Amino acid sequence: MRIAAIGGGVIGGGWIARFLLSGHDVAVFDPHPEAQRIVGEVLANATRAWERLFQAPLPRPGRILWAGSVDEAVRDADYIQESVPERLELKHRIIAEIEAAAPGTALIGSSTSGFKPSELRQGARHPGRILVAHPFNPVYLLPVVEVVGGGAAAERACEILTGIGMKPVRIAREIDAHIGDRLLEAVWREALWLVHDGIATTEEIDDIIRFGFGLRWAQMGLFETYRIAGGEAGMRHFLGQFGPALKWPWTKLMDVPDLDEALIDRIAAQSDAQSGRHSIRALERIRDDNLVGIFQALKANDWGVGQTVRAQEDGFYAREPARAEGYPLRLHQARVSGGWVDYNGHMTEFRYLQVLGDATDAFLIHIGLDADYRAQGRSAYTVETHIRHLAEVKAGELLTVETRLLGHDAKRFRLHHAILRADGSEAATGEHMLLHVDTGAGRAMPMPPALLQALERVAAQDRAPHPDHAGAGIRPIRQREATA
Amino acid sequence: MRIAAIGGGVIGGGWIARFLLSGHDVAVFDPHPEAQRIVGEVLANATRAWERLFQAPLPRPGRILWAGSVDEAVRDADYIQESVPERLELKHRIIAEIEAAAPGTALIGSSTSGFKPSELRQGARHPGRILVAHPFNPVYLLPVVEVVGGGAAAERACEILTGIGMKPVRIAREIDAHIGDRLLEAVWREALWLVHDGIATTEEIDDIIRFGFGLRWAQMGLFETYRIAGGEAGMRHFLGQFGPALKWPWTKLMDVPDLDEALIDRIAAQSDAQSGRHSIRALERIRDDNLVGIFQALKANDWGVGQTVRAQEDGFYAREPARAEGYPLRLHQARVSGGWVDYNGHMTEFRYLQVLGDATDAFLIHIGLDADYRAQGRSAYTVETHIRHLAEVKAGELLTVETRLLGHDAKRFRLHHAILRADGSEAATGEHMLLHVDTGAGRAMPMPPALLQALERVAAQDRAPHPDHAGAGIRPIRQREATA
Missing domain, CATH: 3.40.50.720 (NAD(P)-binding Rossmann-like Domain)
Known part of the structure; x- marks a missing residue:
C-alpha cells in the first residue's frame, strides 16, 4: 500500500x-x-x-x-x-x-x-x-x-x-x-475558569485528574465507570440520582472566560512551576514511557488498549512466524521491552527466565500440549532449571531461542534453550526438567501416546552431542582458597 | 489513632x-x-x-x-x-x-x-x-x-x-x-448532548476516552499534556493557538439537556449493549485489576500515582523491617502481586527468579555492595543459577527468603536462597554464582578488603552442612527408558 x-x-x-x-x-x-x-x-x-x-x-x-x-x-x-x-x-x-x-x-x-x-x-x-x-x-x-x-x-x-x-x-x-475535542474543550473551559478565579492552580487541577478520574479513564470511559457507580441498581438508577445535578448552578460554562494577558501570564507561570524542571523532550519521554507501561499492564489484563497492542503483536508474528524448520527448533522470539531493563539499561536477571519460560511454552504448543490439552486437567510443570548468564542485552534487542530436547521418559522431558542475540552469539542458556502432571490431583502422570510420539519425533532430530554444561551443577568454590 | x-x-x-x-x-x-x-x-x-x-x-x-x-x-x-x-x-x-x-x-x-x-x-x-x-x-x-x-x-x-x-x-x-466534579460535570453534560443528538453512542464516547486522552490523563493532567503539545515554543504559544477556539460555537453547554425518559432509555439501552455482558461485580474486579496494573507500571517509572504506591510501600517496610538477625539470613520478603500469576492463578515461573534476584540484591546491600558502591563502576553479576521449583504459590501470599553463603573466593561468591511460604514450607530454592566485576571494562576483578571482610563475617555463621542439592545439576534421563 x-x-x-x-x-x-x-x-x-x-x-x-x-x-x-x-x-x-x-x-x-x-x-x-x-x-x-x-x-x-x-x-x-x-x-x-x-x-x-x-x-x-x-x-x-x-x-x-x-x-x-x-x-x-x-x-x-x-x-x-x-x-x-x-x-x-x-x-x-x-x-x-x-x-x-x-x-x-x-x-x-x-x-x-x-x-x-x-x-x-x-x-x-x-x-x-x-x-x-x-x-x-x-x-x-x-x-x-x-x-x-x-x-x-x-x-x-x-x-x-x-x-x-x-x-x-x-x-x-x-x-x-x-467528539473527543468537544469533551476536552468542555474540561478546558471549566479549568480556565478555575485558574482564572484562583480556585486552583494548574498543578492542583492536574493532580486531581491524574491521581483521580484520569486513572479510571485510561481503561473505562465515562459511562462504563458510572455504570459501576450505579451498582446493582443499574444505569437507570444512577441516572435518576445524577440527573438532578444538571439543574444545579455548578459550572460557569454558560459564558466564556476572556483569555487575556493576565490569565495567560498566570497559566504560563503556574505551568512553569509545575513542569518547568523537565524539558519538553524529557516530558515526551516520560509520557511515552508511562503510556508504554500502561499499555503493557492492560495487555496483561487483556483489556482496552491492551487488546489493541495484542492484536498488533499477533499481526507482527503472522508476518514473521517463528518457523519450526531445521533443528535446533526456533519456536520463540522476544524483543526486550522497556519495562525489562534495570538501572544499568540491561535486561533484568529474571527476564532471562521469562524468555526461557516462553520458549518452553512454545515447545509445549509444538508437541500438542496447548490450552485445549490443559483444559483436560493435565499440564507440564517445570521442576528444575539451570541458567548460565553469558551476556548483557539492552532494551529493543530481538532475542531468538534455539531449543533442543535432551531426553525424555514416560513422565518427564528435559529441554535445552539457547537465547541468541541478533549476531548469533549466546546471551544465556537454560536447561529445564519438566514433569507431566494431573493438575487436579497435583501428581505426576504418564503422558498419553500422542505426546510421547511428538517427543519421539523431536528426539529423532537431536543427534548432536549434548553441550558440556548439560547436567552440570554450580561448581563449589574451595572455601577461602584465594582470600588469604 | x-x-x-x-x-x-x-x-x-x-x-x-x-x-x-x-x-x-x-x-x-x-x-x-x-x-x-x-x-x-x-x-x-x-x-x-x-x-x-x-x-x-x-x-x-x-x-x-x-x-x-x-x-x-x-x-x-x-x-x-x-x-x-x-x-x-x-x-x-x-x-x-x-x-x-x-x-x-x-x-x-x-x-x-x-x-x-x-x-x-x-x-x-x-x-x-x-x-x-x-x-x-x-x-x-x-x-x-x-x-x-x-x-x-x-x-x-x-x-x-x-x-x-x-x-x-x-x-x-x-x-x-x-474541582473534580466540576470537570466531570462539564464532560457529562457534553456527553449527554452527544447521545441525545445521536452523534455517538455511550460505547463510542467511552472508546474515544479510553483509547485516547484518558490514557494521557492517567499520568499527566490537562495542563502538563498541553505543555507538551505547545512544544519548544512553550505554554504561552500553545495558549495563543488554542485560545481562539474558546470563541467558537463548539459546545452546547450554554444550555442543559432535558434528562427525560426517552434519553434515560437510550442511555440505559446503549450501556447494556456496551457492558451488559459483565456483572457489576465483574466490572469492579476488571477495573481494580486494571488500576493495579497501571499503578504498578507507573511505580516502575517512579511517576504520578506510582510514587504514592512506593511511599506507601516504604511505610509498610518501615513498620516491619526485614531483620538480619539469626542465620540463615532473612533479608527479603515479597508479596505475590496480581500481575505475577498465570492463567492457573499460580505464580508464573519467572517470578520465582525475580524473588530470588531481589533476595540476592538484599544480600548485596547487606555486605555493602549497594548503589553507592556500584556508582564507582563495580558490581556483582549473576553468572549461573540453579532453581528447584517445589510448590505453587498464589496471588497475595507473603514469601520470605532465607539466604546462606555457601562459599566465596577473591572474585566470586555462591549463595543459596530458600523461598518459604507463610507456613514455613519451601516453595523453591535457588543456588547462584556471582562474579565481582569492573562494569566499565566488563571484566572480573578481585573484591576490595571491606567486601571480603563482610563475606567472611557471614561465612563464619554458615556452619550447617550444605543442602544435598547444592552443586547438583539436572540429572540426565536415560533416553527412552520408559517410553517403549
Missing part, C-alpha cells in the same frame, strides 16, 4: 512514524524548512516507544521519501493523510492539489480537529473520498482516530487504520470538532 | 477499607439493614486489590467495630469521616450528633461531593474542625482527596490522609462541587 503524508509537524510526524513502523513506505511533502528535523525527532521517539512496547518482532520499517511537491508525494498514493495547519482555505487548496495529481481511487484523510467533512469537501471533484481521520497526540502511541464521513470510503479507511494498530471510531453525524 | 466512619455505602465502605488495611481500627455506624454486607463486599474487593498492588508486607489490618449509634461510634475518635447521603439537612443532623459525643479535638471530614464547608458548618459548635474530604471511587485505590476548609485542622487532616496512602489536594477557595 502506498501512503502519502502532506504536512509533517507533530501530528503529521506521528502519522508518518506510525505508517513507517508498521512497514509502509511514506511519501512526505512539507515545505517547512525544518520539516525533516521535526519528523526525524518524532520518528526517534516513536521508534524508541515501539521497541519498548512490543514483544513481537517489529516489521521492517518502511522508507520515507521526501517529495518536492504535493503532486510528487501523492502521484501513486492509495491513502493520503493531510495534516496542514487548521485554516479552511489552506485545506481546500491542498485538497485541490491532491485531487489534481492523485489516482481517482485514493482516499484522503484529514487530521482536522475542527472542520466537518462537508466543509472539507466544498468544491472537490470526488468529495466522497474525503474524510476526517482525526488522531490524538502522540499519534504513534494513542490508538483512537475519529473517522467522520460515511460510505465505502470510510470502511476502507478504517481497514487501513486498523492495519496500523489504530482504533477507528466512526462518528455517525458530523459536528464541529467531532 | 482512633477512626470513626458514619455511613458505610460504596464511598463510606471504601474509606473504611482504606483505614482498616492501613492498620487502623474503625468504629462504624450505619443504620442501613444491609450495611455489614455492603461494607464486607467493598472490603473484600479492597483486600484483593491491595494484596495484588503492593509487594511490601501489608500492615496487620485494623478491626472493624460496629457501633449501635453515632454517639457510640465517635465517642473516642480522633478522626471522623462522614459519608451519609447528599442532603444538607441530614448532614447537619449527623454533624450535630457527632459534636454532641466526640472529643472536642476530633476532626470531621465530609465526603460531600457538592456542599461547601461553610454550608456544612452552619450551626456547628466547633465549625473550624469541619472539613470537606471528598474522595473518588474506588476510594481504596484512587489516592486523590479534595480537602476544602482551611487552617490547622486541614493540615492535620492532610497528614492523616497521607498516612493512609492518599494524595490530598487542598483547595484554596470553596466552591460548589469543588
Whole structure:
C-alpha cells in the first residue's frame, strides 16, 4: 500500500512514524524548512516507544521519501493523510492539489480537529473520498482516530487504520470538532475558569485528574465507570440520582472566560512551576514511557488498549512466524521491552527466565500440549532449571531461542534453550526438567501416546552431542582458597 | 489513632477499607439493614486489590467495630469521616450528633461531593474542625482527596490522609462541587448532548476516552499534556493557538439537556449493549485489576500515582523491617502481586527468579555492595543459577527468603536462597554464582578488603552442612527408558 503524508509537524510526524513502523513506505511533502528535523525527532521517539512496547518482532520499517511537491508525494498514493495547519482555505487548496495529481481511487484523510467533512469537501471533484481521520497526540502511541464521513470510503479507511494498530471510531453525524475535542474543550473551559478565579492552580487541577478520574479513564470511559457507580441498581438508577445535578448552578460554562494577558501570564507561570524542571523532550519521554507501561499492564489484563497492542503483536508474528524448520527448533522470539531493563539499561536477571519460560511454552504448543490439552486437567510443570548468564542485552534487542530436547521418559522431558542475540552469539542458556502432571490431583502422570510420539519425533532430530554444561551443577568454590 | 466512619455505602465502605488495611481500627455506624454486607463486599474487593498492588508486607489490618449509634461510634475518635447521603439537612443532623459525643479535638471530614464547608458548618459548635474530604471511587485505590476548609485542622487532616496512602489536594477557595466534579460535570453534560443528538453512542464516547486522552490523563493532567503539545515554543504559544477556539460555537453547554425518559432509555439501552455482558461485580474486579496494573507500571517509572504506591510501600517496610538477625539470613520478603500469576492463578515461573534476584540484591546491600558502591563502576553479576521449583504459590501470599553463603573466593561468591511460604514450607530454592566485576571494562576483578571482610563475617555463621542439592545439576534421563 502506498501512503502519502502532506504536512509533517507533530501530528503529521506521528502519522508518518506510525505508517513507517508498521512497514509502509511514506511519501512526505512539507515545505517547512525544518520539516525533516521535526519528523526525524518524532520518528526517534516513536521508534524508541515501539521497541519498548512490543514483544513481537517489529516489521521492517518502511522508507520515507521526501517529495518536492504535493503532486510528487501523492502521484501513486492509495491513502493520503493531510495534516496542514487548521485554516479552511489552506485545506481546500491542498485538497485541490491532491485531487489534481492523485489516482481517482485514493482516499484522503484529514487530521482536522475542527472542520466537518462537508466543509472539507466544498468544491472537490470526488468529495466522497474525503474524510476526517482525526488522531490524538502522540499519534504513534494513542490508538483512537475519529473517522467522520460515511460510505465505502470510510470502511476502507478504517481497514487501513486498523492495519496500523489504530482504533477507528466512526462518528455517525458530523459536528464541529467531532467528539473527543468537544469533551476536552468542555474540561478546558471549566479549568480556565478555575485558574482564572484562583480556585486552583494548574498543578492542583492536574493532580486531581491524574491521581483521580484520569486513572479510571485510561481503561473505562465515562459511562462504563458510572455504570459501576450505579451498582446493582443499574444505569437507570444512577441516572435518576445524577440527573438532578444538571439543574444545579455548578459550572460557569454558560459564558466564556476572556483569555487575556493576565490569565495567560498566570497559566504560563503556574505551568512553569509545575513542569518547568523537565524539558519538553524529557516530558515526551516520560509520557511515552508511562503510556508504554500502561499499555503493557492492560495487555496483561487483556483489556482496552491492551487488546489493541495484542492484536498488533499477533499481526507482527503472522508476518514473521517463528518457523519450526531445521533443528535446533526456533519456536520463540522476544524483543526486550522497556519495562525489562534495570538501572544499568540491561535486561533484568529474571527476564532471562521469562524468555526461557516462553520458549518452553512454545515447545509445549509444538508437541500438542496447548490450552485445549490443559483444559483436560493435565499440564507440564517445570521442576528444575539451570541458567548460565553469558551476556548483557539492552532494551529493543530481538532475542531468538534455539531449543533442543535432551531426553525424555514416560513422565518427564528435559529441554535445552539457547537465547541468541541478533549476531548469533549466546546471551544465556537454560536447561529445564519438566514433569507431566494431573493438575487436579497435583501428581505426576504418564503422558498419553500422542505426546510421547511428538517427543519421539523431536528426539529423532537431536543427534548432536549434548553441550558440556548439560547436567552440570554450580561448581563449589574451595572455601577461602584465594582470600588469604 | 482512633477512626470513626458514619455511613458505610460504596464511598463510606471504601474509606473504611482504606483505614482498616492501613492498620487502623474503625468504629462504624450505619443504620442501613444491609450495611455489614455492603461494607464486607467493598472490603473484600479492597483486600484483593491491595494484596495484588503492593509487594511490601501489608500492615496487620485494623478491626472493624460496629457501633449501635453515632454517639457510640465517635465517642473516642480522633478522626471522623462522614459519608451519609447528599442532603444538607441530614448532614447537619449527623454533624450535630457527632459534636454532641466526640472529643472536642476530633476532626470531621465530609465526603460531600457538592456542599461547601461553610454550608456544612452552619450551626456547628466547633465549625473550624469541619472539613470537606471528598474522595473518588474506588476510594481504596484512587489516592486523590479534595480537602476544602482551611487552617490547622486541614493540615492535620492532610497528614492523616497521607498516612493512609492518599494524595490530598487542598483547595484554596470553596466552591460548589469543588474541582473534580466540576470537570466531570462539564464532560457529562457534553456527553449527554452527544447521545441525545445521536452523534455517538455511550460505547463510542467511552472508546474515544479510553483509547485516547484518558490514557494521557492517567499520568499527566490537562495542563502538563498541553505543555507538551505547545512544544519548544512553550505554554504561552500553545495558549495563543488554542485560545481562539474558546470563541467558537463548539459546545452546547450554554444550555442543559432535558434528562427525560426517552434519553434515560437510550442511555440505559446503549450501556447494556456496551457492558451488559459483565456483572457489576465483574466490572469492579476488571477495573481494580486494571488500576493495579497501571499503578504498578507507573511505580516502575517512579511517576504520578506510582510514587504514592512506593511511599506507601516504604511505610509498610518501615513498620516491619526485614531483620538480619539469626542465620540463615532473612533479608527479603515479597508479596505475590496480581500481575505475577498465570492463567492457573499460580505464580508464573519467572517470578520465582525475580524473588530470588531481589533476595540476592538484599544480600548485596547487606555486605555493602549497594548503589553507592556500584556508582564507582563495580558490581556483582549473576553468572549461573540453579532453581528447584517445589510448590505453587498464589496471588497475595507473603514469601520470605532465607539466604546462606555457601562459599566465596577473591572474585566470586555462591549463595543459596530458600523461598518459604507463610507456613514455613519451601516453595523453591535457588543456588547462584556471582562474579565481582569492573562494569566499565566488563571484566572480573578481585573484591576490595571491606567486601571480603563482610563475606567472611557471614561465612563464619554458615556452619550447617550444605543442602544435598547444592552443586547438583539436572540429572540426565536415560533416553527412552520408559517410553517403549
